[in-house]
Amino acid sequence: MRLRWARGRGTIETMTGPRASEWLGLDDAGNPIARVIHLDGPMHTERGVFRAVALDAEQKLIRLLPLPPNDGDWLAVIGGRVVGRAAAPLAAVRRVEAAL
């Protein structure tokens, strides 16, 4: 299923300036039903070092991922469910669309 995609809220600082760290997948009514999100981190906690990502818009649902393995910086999320991980946002978009 194809979605319309738009830039989300976050940004990543890069050598060439800020870049979107979230892309929202919108249904026909314009409601966000999926997202691809760049993993933050590494984040140091008492339990170890993780990469982190908020799975929902309110940032209530946080997922921690161990370091390594590093199998891609972008997480494909539908609702609060992670459906895949990819090295590039476009590839993560395809994972979302394939899972819908």
Place this chain on the structure above:
Amino acid sequence: MSSTPLDKIRNIGITAHIDAGKTTTTERILYYTGVSHRIGEVHDGNTTTDYMDQERERGITITSAAVTCEWKDYRINIIDTPGHIDFNIEVNRSLRVLDGAIFIIEGVAGVQPQSETNWRLADRYNVPRVIFINKLDRTGADFYRAFDTLKEKLDIVALPLQLPIGIEDKFIGVVDLVEMKAIVWEGGELGAKFHDEPIPADMLEKAKEHRQTLLDTALAVDDAGMEEYFEKGDVSVETLKRAIKTGTITGAFRPVLCGTAFKNKGVQPLLDAVLDYLPSPIDVPGIKVAVEEGEEEGDHQRRIKADPSAPFAGLAFKIINDKYGTLTFVRVYAGTLKSGDTVMNTTKGEKERIGRMFQMHADKRAEIKEVIAGDIAAFVGLKDTGTGDTLAAAEDPVVLERMAFPVPVIDISVEPKTKDSVEKMTLALQKLAGEDPSLRLKTDQETGQTILSGMGELHLEIIIDRLKREYGVEANIGAPQVAYRETIARSHTETYTHKKQSGGSGQYAEVKIIFEPLERNQGVVFENKVVGGSVPKEYIPAVEKGIRVQADTGVLAGFQTVDFKYTLVDGKYHDVDSSALAFEIAAKACFREGMKKANPIILEPIMDVEITTPQDHVGDVVGDLNRRRGMIQNQESAGSTVTVRALVPLKEMFGYISHLRSMTKGRASFTMQFHHYEPVPRNIADEIMAKSA
């Protein structure tokens, strides 16, 4: 220099492992851009950039040559660099001043040791690169295998922009994944004629798959491109090229093209890639200004941007002496300079007047009256400027980051055949050492012999040959010697009193120094921890100097002592009899006594050796390496050949090539480069000390 706008200038280097085809590719570039009207060949000894006699005779590049060409209204300044590790200094200094590079790897062997070394050098200077997988016409060539070695050995995100159509003698062209078309060469007119056609049906699926990877990877650095993709389901060629350029400059990924320069296929699209993806002088962040002593390096460092109207700033990166005098190659980073102007050599604090200026084309030159930001030119008339010095306008006397030079690992003694040539030889060697920062000259304090230190046997052989051909000095050469070093393995505190007070003005100085070992490559570090003036301030530099001078002659076998720290913690002085000389003498003696008690050891250079041999000789090669104290690192098979990689002491590698040839009937080849210094085994240390006694 010319009226080419800055955004249409490309200052690039061509770099690779030996024999990967750098000079051959450069020749094609010069031919297709109309600079030359015939194609020179390395094996014929008539290429443009290999202009030295030794280069033409041996079929290798020794010195980096600068050439300029025009392609589609752009000016491309190219530096063709050597591949042999002995001439790595040329690659080092070229990469330092370039904005981008074509990195060539061979389609049969893929990434080789020297490719890795040069890649890391380019990383050090953040040089954006496009990769060209060459020699796809060769038997055994495999684009995909060579491509895999990029990821495995260089650990990079390699991004193919092309796929080969056919391979070996059936290689006819490439699939262009950016424009989704095939480019096919027609065979005649030395590759000048080619045409576009649809992608062959049997490659279409594969091409689509790779284009999707290209889009995924490239658009990840370009949000506007992502939006265009979401809107249209694809992006324009212009958008895709913009994203590829961004990713290339930031190093997010490395674009990969392919072809065979020797068979004249793939070079024109490579030139297009230079324009499309490598940066102009204004696309790069600018060169960093050196930090003040004690200040940390980092993002806060000021950068000099390419701006013709700013105060002048340039870096001298190469010096050559020829019959017309000394030519100093300068990369201009900012400002405009005319012949006759005066600038500051801010590294040395001297004024320099610019005589004539030239745009170089290998060994030929065209006089120019002005240089501007972004240019590379050669200046005549500079008196005190050496490699790595900054030239800057007096109103903004910046010092640019200096260049790092490799450590020589081989010594030879050299003496003129006739006594009346002594002065001539010394002057000539000084000039050669002035051109080449990886060449060091010193006099053995005990024998009085002149010692030449270089990067390898070939490096020194070429220097001796140049001494004869260019300066007319015939010399007797000693056998090559390993450049051993000495260091210490434990800490020791030594106190030494120098006292000579028998009548007349005397000498008195006492120093207490802690000697401590440092990690490899840390050099010699001095710290002054004297409190309460037990050694007066004015004598501290004499202590520092005394140790540094004495460290050149180690306590075990007279080799330079490295990787240790000495801390002056206490001492005594006499109001009348103490002097700087007395403290220097005391420091030297303290070093000699103290180092003996700090568990001194001898270090030897260990080389990273890679041997490519037919399968049936692997056993002989490995057995031989073991006998040479080699540590096998890995073995990899590719078709019927095996590549063995090992770490071997340099001492065991002298004359190895002839032994390898006889062992494998001439079918194996090897390369080696310096890897690290390591303590020598006890029995060998004893041998070395016995020889030096």
